Amino acid sequence: MGGVDDLGTKRKTRSPMKKTNFPLSEVYRLLEPGPVVLLTTARAGRANVMPLSWHLMMEFTPPLVGCVVSNRNYSFASLKTSRECVINIPTVELAETVVACGNTSGRRVDKFKAFGLTPVRAASVKPPLIAECYANLECKVVDVKLVTKYNFFVLEVVQAWIDPARKNPRTIHHQGEGEFMVAARTLHLPSPKTSLAGK
Amino acid sequence: MGGVDDLGTKRKTRSPMKKTNFPLSEVYRLLEPGPVVLLTTARAGRANVMPLSWHLMMEFTPPLVGCVVSNRNYSFASLKTSRECVINIPTVELAETVVACGNTSGRRVDKFKAFGLTPVRAASVKPPLIAECYANLECKVVDVKLVTKYNFFVLEVVQAWIDPARKNPRTIHHQGEGEFMVAARTLHLPSPKTSLAGK
Numbered sequence: 001m002g003g004v005d006d007l008g009t010k011r012k013t014r015s016p017m018k019k020t021n022f023p024l025s026e027v028y029r030l031l032e033p034g035p036v037v038l039l040t041t042a043r044a045g046r047a048n049v050m051p052l053s054w055h056l057m058m059e060f061t062p063p064l065v066g067c068v069v070s071n072r073n074y075s076f077a078s079l080k081t082s083r084e085c086v087i088n089i090p091t092v093e094l095a096e097t098v099v100a101c102g103n104t105s106g107r108r109v110d111k112f113k114a115f116g117l118t119p120v121r122a123a124s125v126k127p128p129l130i131a132e133c134y135a136n137l138e139c140k141v142v143d144v145k146l147v148t149k150y151n152f153f154v155l156e157v158v159q160a161w162i163d164p165a166r167k168n169p170r171t172i173h174h175q176g177e178g179e180f181m182v183a184a185r186t187l188h189l190p191s192p193k194t195s196l197a198g199k
Numbered sequence: 200m201g202g203v204d205d206l207g208t209k210r211k212t213r214s215p216m217k218k219t220n221f222p223l224s225e226v227y228r229l230l231e232p233g234p235v236v237l238l239t240t241a242r243a244g245r246a247n248v249m250p251l252s253w254h255l256m257m258e259f260t261p262p263l264v265g266c267v268v269s270n271r272n273y274s275f276a277s278l279k280t281s282r283e284c285v286i287n288i289p290t291v292e293l294a295e296t297v298v299a300c301g302n303t304s305g306r307r308v309d310k311f312k313a314f315g316l317t318p319v320r321a322a323s324v325k326p327p328l329i330a331e332c333y334a335n336l337e338c339k340v341v342d343v344k345l346v347t348k349y350n351f352f353v354l355e356v357v358q359a360w361i362d363p364a365r366k367n368p369r370t371i372h373h374q375g376e377g378e379f380m381v382a383a384r385t386l387h388l389p390s391p392k393t394s395l396a397g398k
Contacts, residue, residue: 026375028375029374029375029376029378032233032252032253032372032373032374032375033233033252033372033373033374033380034231034232034233034234034372035233053231053232053256054231054255054256054257055255056253056254056255056265056266056267057252057253057267058253058267058349058351059267059349064349066255066265066349066351067255068255068256068257068258092386095386095388096388099388099389103389143345143348143349145344145345146342146344146345146353149342150257150258150263150265150342150353152257152265154345154349171380172386173231173232173233173372173382174231174232175228175231175232175385176225176227176228176231177228178387178388178389179228179385179386179387180385180386180387180388181232181370181382181383181384181385181386182383182384182385182386183372183380183383184380184381184382184383184384185380185381185383186374186378186379186380186381187291187294187371187378187379187380187381188377188378188379189294189295189298189377189379190298190302190377
């Protein structure tokens with residue numbers, strides 16, 4: 001009850017508070033528009049978090065996601081060794097925290113403590129979910145063939161969570177050199193599910 | 200002068216009208232926010248175009264881009280055989296055209312003619328640039344190791360073009376089932392180039 005485990009994650013519930021299960025077949029709708037995400041990893045009982053914009057959808061079901069995590073990043077070894085991570089999707093309210101996470105290294109800083117992020121225990125993987133993010137995707141590494149050459153990992157999303165109270169989450173989209181585009185109005189056009197997904 | 204070659208591309212200039220060379224080291228700024236793009240390919244003297252959202256940046260310089268093009272798409276064989284393509288970045292003004300391109304197949308339709316897109320000869324590859332798009336990236340396939348398993352191609356951008364008159368291009372970002380987020384206001388936060396790029 002209310003304790004913390006060796007990763008500092010809250011033990012009380014096994015799913016993030018107020019969040020509900022999100023169907024795996026719909027995960028592409030969260031990642032396809034290209035939001036900056038916060039990747040959580042864990043190694044030797046210590047969790048870390050880094051921002052990531054270099055990701056893509058690779059398959060609908062099971063949802064596969066590819067991402068590049070540089071071997072210069074502290075998270076690289078955790079991901080390569082533990083083969084688990086969580087993709088947490090922040091909104092514009094967290095923009096400054098996202099940038100702060102990108103400007104520090106987990107080698108020196110406990111970013112959860114430093115930036116007020118709340119780790120919550122995941123259901124299927126060791127790295128924690130971030131409570132403040134509106135959606136969380138628990139992932140396992142399923143292919144490392146391009147890791148040596150490109151730092152490219154293929155992940156399978158094994159469990160997804162969403163905050164049903166957040167109707168219009170305004171994600172942020174990195175444009176380089178400190179510029180972010182903020183998701184705003186949407187447009188509805190008739191389009192079959194597969195037509196714009198590269199399928 | 201003013202004729203068309205066997206791909207139907209305009210012969211007059213070798214670069215898209217009104218566009219200027221865009222530095223390759225800055226290409227990540229165009230793709231990292233996750234816009235829907237129009238991929239042009241060419242095979243046997245015939246060009247085709249398809250929308251694509253499943254792409255990611257993989258390296259700054261030379262700029263490498265990964266993308267998934269399904270083997271169910273007409274463009275797949277062109278890309279695999281010719282090993283060349285152009286990534287054209289449309290804005291919201293072309294949204295209906297983008298959807299129309301996704302709802303038809305190049306097997307049956309010349310999409311350039313059907314949807315009023317203007318093919319312009321590229322400098323370094325055979326597939327044409329699309330004049331109506333605000334930026335165009337000429338690409339060569341550099342790695343096909345994950346094509347059989349995931350339809351995943353690694354591309355190198357060898358030449359990039361941008362319309363300098365378009366100051367705030369409003370790209371569109373696919374959210375599935377006919378929903379698109381339209382790029383709107385931007386936010387400036389101090390962030391070193393590499394911190395949010397997954398590097």
